[in-house]
Amino acid sequence: MKLVFVANWKMNHLAADARGFVEKFRALYKPSDRADVGIAPPYTTIPSLAAALNGVKGVMLGAQNVHWLDNGAHTGEISAPMLKELGTSFVIVGHSERRQFYGETDAGVAKRAKAALGNGLRAIVCVGETREQYEAKKTNEVVLGQLRGSLEGIKADETAKLIIAYEPVWAIGTGLAATKDDATRVHVVIRQELSKLFGPAGAQIAVLYGGSTTPDNIAQFTSTADIHGALVGGASLDAAKFNALIENGIKAQS
Numbered sequence: 001m002k003l004v005f006v007a008n009w010k011m012n013h014l015a016a017d018a019r020g021f022v023e024k025f026r027a028l029y030k031p032s033d034r035a036d037v038g039i040a041p042p043y044t045t046i047p048s049l050a051a052a053l054n055g056v057k058g059v060m061l062g063a064q065n066v067h068w069l070d071n072g073a074h075t076g077e078i079s080a081p082m083l084k085e086l087g088t089s090f091v092i093v094g095h096s097e098r099r100q101f102y103g104e105t106d107a108g109v110a111k112r113a114k115a116a117l118g119n120g121l122r123a124i125v126c127v128g129e130t131r132e133q134y135e136a137k138k139t140n141e142v143v144l145g146q147l148r149g150s151l152e153g154i155k156a157d158e159t160a161k162l163i164i165a166y167e168p169v170w171a172i173g174t175g176l177a178a179t180k181d182d183a184t185r186v187h188v189v190i191r192q193e194l195s196k197l198f199g200p201a202g203a204q205i206a207v208l209y210g211g212s213t214t215p216d217n218i219a220q221f222t223s224t225a226d227i228h229g230a231l232v233g234g235a236s237l238d239a240a241k242f243n244a245l246i247e248n249g250i251k252a253q254s
């Protein structure tokens with residue numbers, strides 16, 4: 001399967017930083033048929049990043065969330081048509097920081113994912129267990145519950161642009177990435193569930209790993225056929241690091 005590497009800048013980088021990033025990145029990055037690359041900056045930085053990326057082949061622009069309605073009385077929210085107007089082609093939904101700190105639920109995530117897909121955007125739906133749940137050996141139960149809930153109402157023929165990101169909460173921003181075995185085990189469970197939910201279409205859905213990936217550890221993930229790339233936080237803020245992560249990830253693909 002084609003790999004996917006997505007930079008999640010979270011609440012980082014002003015317009016000048018984004019321009020600096022692209023200047024460095026475009027000098028290093030070699031587009032490959034084996035991988036799609038995306039960057040999800042803060043909403044406010046999308047226009048500058050779109051302008052800076054003009055002409056950089058194969059790099060998709062995305063956002064970190066999206067509302068389920070096209071418009072209306074929803075102060076502070078951003079809709080899929082608004083994001084499309086800015087040239088984005090994908091959105092991240094259900095990131096654990098949204099779930100943990102901003103009360104997002106599986107049902108809400110499902111509505112956001114459906115709106116993204118319905119508007120022709122790729123939707124990266126995030127799932128992952130907390131440290132307590134991991135230690136209590138509830139990983140599969142939690143991840144499968146989130147997966148089913150966050151994909152509720154999505155039909156098999158709507159999954160062409162669906163991507164899943166497995167991000168153990170305890171691995172995000174901690175420097176403690178999951179081991180290859182731990183991650184692979186969960187990816188296999190997710191992939192089985194996707195096949196149950198969507199039949200043959202489920203097997204075509206890319207499942208990314210996220211959580212403290214670096215240029216040094218990415219090979220342990222992409223060297224297994226069950227992991228199709230990464231959602232990258234910290235290591236994506238620096239152009240050289242993100243590029244090295246992509247290159248090493250592609251090299252290691254089994």
Ligand code: PGA
Pocket residue numbers: 008167171172173174210211212213231232233234235
């Ligand atoms: P991290 O973040 O790479 O900094 O751990 C990943 C994410 O939150 O998507």
